[in-house]
Amino acid sequence: MSKRKGKKGKKKIKGKREEPIVKAEENEVREEYGTTTGMPEGIDAWWADFEKLEVDGKLDLLYNTFAREEEEEFWEDLFDAVDNVVNILASKSRVEEGIKLLETLKEQRPVQYMADYQYYDYYLLHYYAPHGEKARMNEIIKHFLGDPEKGVDHIAVALDIFRLYGMAEETSELSRKAYKKLKKSEGIMSWGIDELNQRAVFCAIREYITSPNYGEEEAERAFLTDLKGLDVWEEEPAALDDEQLQNTVKTLRGEIRRDWKREDFLISNPNYEDNVYLFVIEFIRHLHIEKSLEWVTGDLFFELVMKYFGEIEERSGGFYFSYSKESLDAYLGSYFGFLSLNDAKGMAGLKAHEFFSSFMHQKGIITDKELRKIERVIEELNVPGRKFYERNTWKYRFLEAWK
Secondary structure (H helix, E strand, O other): OEOOOOOOOOOOOOOOOOOOOOHHHHHHHHHHHHHOOOOOOOHHHHHHHHHHOOHHHHHHHHHHHHOOOOOHHHHHHHHHHHHHHHHHHHHOOOHHHHHHHHHHHHHHOHHHHHHOHHHHHHHHHHHHHHHOOHHHHHHHHHHHHHOOOOOHHHHHHHHHHHHHOOOHHHHHHHHHHHHHHHOOOOOEOHHHHHHHHHHHHHHHHHHHHOOOOOOOHHHHHHHHHHHHHOOOOOOOOOOOOOHHHHHHHHHHHOOOOOOOOHHHHEOOOOOHHHHHHHHHHHHHHHHHHHHOOOHHHHHHHHHHHHHHHHHOOOOHHHEOOOOOHHHHHHHHHOOOOOOOOOHHHHHHHHHHHHHHHHHHHHOOOOOHHHHHHHHHHHHHHHHHHHHHHHHOHHHOOHHHHOO
16 A cells, blocks of 8 residues: 555564574573673674574563663664564464563553554554454554554554454544545555545445434535545535435435346346445445444455455356356455465455355345355365464454354
């Protein structure tokens, strides 16, 4: 999303580095740091000692280092050491210790924490979101909004996590404020700005359709003002006579019900694009009414479904909602690439398509045979997904609620 690069040599937080384990040397170095009052000369000496240690030794060394007064340049590479230890602890099901390490860094070294807040906050988001820690989420939102351009890629991740856990208020606040601060930025890709805008516009629609005053003149006027502030209209006057906006609102409210047929979604149908959009909008309502998912979670599933079908090159029989193992595999691979920050979407992707294929079957759009075939493909692709999930359970607890 961002055109600008981070610090030179900055490592993304995903991968886990392997290092040799030398138990005897660990004990020697831990004793040294427990009995001396000064640091070994130079950063290189510190790193040499750090690399010799097992995880408990690394953890002790970091806590000792946090408590010391060092030259500013010493802290420039601290991120890599903290990142290393947090990843190792997570892989050993010691997540709480990793979170405590980050919280200690934030408390004792706030300047150093904020220098890399977007990376540290990423871990905290995954940990605190399933616990419903509103105060923590609000603190992280303030971090991002303090310098939204610096953290723009992680703002997108934060919005994904908020939507996964149905955190509508947080989604609304971060998307709206980030969009308004960044919309004129020359350092952000246009598609990144568009995504922020789409998140914010959906939140505005959600707030209107769930308002107890929905349909009343005052509520409608406030809704239009909200959308105008999000640049939904450029030249024409703000009004609800926009056909797509009206159809979106009324479909989400359940005021429009359509008798869909398979031929509505053949690419030979001149109206198939509008039909596809409205059908997937109905899917959002279905998820809310039938699956008790928050509206913003439904919006995420809408995004995942539309992205998949929008990228398919070949469609069986010209049917827009065509599935294949190959296309689903490639689709999921785009979320689990090396050092990708998008694996949260990948973990939700198969569940979104599981729900969507069931929804199509319920509406009579696909046959029993087609549904069974899709279910087999999804189950097969779920095997590697489950393995990934088992290694990262602490980050994706929302899947437990969707089983």
